[in-house]
Amino acid sequence: MHKIDFPVSKARKYLEPGPVVLLSSQFEDHHDIMTLGWHTILEFSPSLVGCMIAGGNYSHELIRQSGQCVINVPSADLVDSVVAIGNCHGDRLDKFDAFKLTPEPATVVNAPLIKECFASFECQLYDDSMVNRYGLFIFEIVKAHVADKPEFPPTLHYTGEGRFTVMSNTLLDKHRDFKPEMLI
Amino acid sequence: MHKIDFPVSKARKYLEPGPVVLLSSQFEDHHDIMTLGWHTILEFSPSLVGCMIAGGNYSHELIRQSGQCVINVPSADLVDSVVAIGNCHGDRLDKFDAFKLTPEPATVVNAPLIKECFASFECQLYDDSMVNRYGLFIFEIVKAHVADKPEFPPTLHYTGEGRFTVMSNTLLDKHRDFKPEMLI
Numbered sequence: 092m093h094k095i096d097f098p099v100s101k102a103r104k105y106l107e108p109g110p111v112v113l114l115s116s117q118f119e120d121h122h123d124i125m126t127l128g129w130h131t132i133l134e135f136s137p138s139l140v141g142c143m144i145a146g147g148n149y150s151h152e153l154i155r156q157s158g159q160c161v162i163n164v165p166s167a168d169l170v171d172s173v174v175a176i177g178n179c180h181g182d183r184l185d186k187f188d189a190f191k192l193t194p195e196p197a198t199v200v201n202a203p204l205i206k207e208c209f210a211s212f213e214c215q216l217y218d219d220s221m222v223n224r225y226g227l228f229i230f231e232i233v234k235a236h237v238a239d240k241p242e243f244p245p246t247l248h249y250t251g252e253g254r255f256t257v258m259s260n261t262l263l264d265k266h267r268d269f270k271p272e273m274l275i
Numbered sequence: 276m277h278k279i280d281f282p283v284s285k286a287r288k289y290l291e292p293g294p295v296v297l298l299s300s301q302f303e304d305h306h307d308i309m310t311l312g313w314h315t316i317l318e319f320s321p322s323l324v325g326c327m328i329a330g331g332n333y334s335h336e337l338i339r340q341s342g343q344c345v346i347n348v349p350s351a352d353l354v355d356s357v358v359a360i361g362n363c364h365g366d367r368l369d370k371f372d373a374f375k376l377t378p379e380p381a382t383v384v385n386a387p388l389i390k391e392c393f394a395s396f397e398c399q400l401y402d403d404s405m406v407n408r409y410g411l412f413i414f415e416i417v418k419a420h421v422a423d424k425p426e427f428p429p430t431l432h433y434t435g436e437g438r439f440t441v442m443s444n445t446l447l448d449k450h451r452d453f454k455p456e457m458l459i
Contacts, residue, residue: 101435107312108432108440109293128291131315133327133409141325141411143317167447174452221405225317225413227325243440248292251285253450253458256292256427259443263351266437268358274437 092209097235099138105164105210105237106140107132108258110246111173113163114142115194117202118156122194124186124205125150126177128249130162135275138232139217145226149181154228158216159200162232163208166244167257172207173247199234209238276393281419283322289348289394289421290324291316292442294430295357297347298326299378301386302340306378308370308389309334310361312433314346319459322416323401329410333365338412342400343384346416347392350428351441356391357431383418393422 106112114125129143140162144151154160165173172190179186187194187203194203197213204211214230221227238244246258266274290296298309313327324346328335338344349357356374363370371378371387378387381397388395398414405411422428430442450458 104434104436107293108434109291128287129315129317131313131325131327133313133411139409141315143315167445170447170449171452174449178452178454178457218408224402225323225325227317229409243434245443247447248442250288250292250427251459252288253448253453255447255449257443257445257447258432259429259441259445261351261441261443263354263431263439263441264437265354265358265439268355268362269437270362273362275435 092238094236095239097237099232099235100135102138102140102212102232102235103132106130106162108246109248110164111249111255113165113173113176113205113208114150114160115163115202115205116150116153116157116160118153121153122203123150123153123181124176124192125181126173133229137217139229140214140232141227141229143226144228151226154216157201159202160214160230161197161200161202161204162212162214163205164210164246165208167247169207170247170255197234204236209244211236276422278420279423281421283416283419284319286322286324286396286416286419287316290314290346292430293432294348295433295439297349297357297360297389297392298328298334298344299347299386299389300334300337300341300344302337305337306387307334307337307365308360308376309365310357317413321401323413324398324416325411325413327410328412335410338400341385343386344398344414345381345384345386345388346396346398347389348394348430349392351431353391354431354439381418388420393428395420
């Protein structure tokens, strides 16, 4: 995969459709990866995304301490890693080693990118006021790396009970029906 | 479509994959429908969902006043209505009439269900503390109506710039690889 810089204000292109993501985090010499499905874009500029990271996750603690993470988007061929990562705890093993994923240095944050994911969004904690009540971290996406092709890989979308749907390659282009100011 | 009652704690089955939804709302004799893509499940029980509804939308005002809405999930055959609804303003026309959608009475809330959508989730405003800062309404899903088949209709997923991807009918069942306590 050849990855290019991508405008952070357009991160919605990959996150708004609701894919399962792999969140990578690091604090001092501890790192973790977690599988996450509960996230939403909140703003274009600053580029804000809310992620619900429950308190029991090792990542929750690392992100509280470091104030940083990377949101990586896997395509469907990584489903077995996605499931395995979601079913083990990061204080007991090195998930990069265990699942043969490759950490790569990020540009702005200390948390590593996951090389095998087609998109990676470097995040800084922007607002922690909802963390105690809902586990909702609001991050600013400060740097984005996206594979230049294919434009829309088949992403994984979780439906509960161990089952995922997969995004098709059908693209409905309706831009002619949009008002110009809506085409952000 | 034959719709059945659905457990509210399992609303994630249809919302977590990130579909574009149609939000219907009512306050006194004013109603509206808006197209929405920025939402995330936040909790199973109570069944909580966060929706980013920007202040310029007529729905924003109706929901502030009524504290209620219905989240309706359209399948891809409704794409033209979804686009048209997202590109007009509800104080100027009746969107049910204009787009030939059928309002149906909800069970708990005053906002109408949209008959043509395969799933409808009746919502009560649960927490408005993030509305001023981010337009983020946290709702409790209090009643769910879902078509009994097909189990996973081809939902619409917005990617910006007037273009939608469509969910495939590929289902990856990985429940055997999950720890029992993770199979919520």
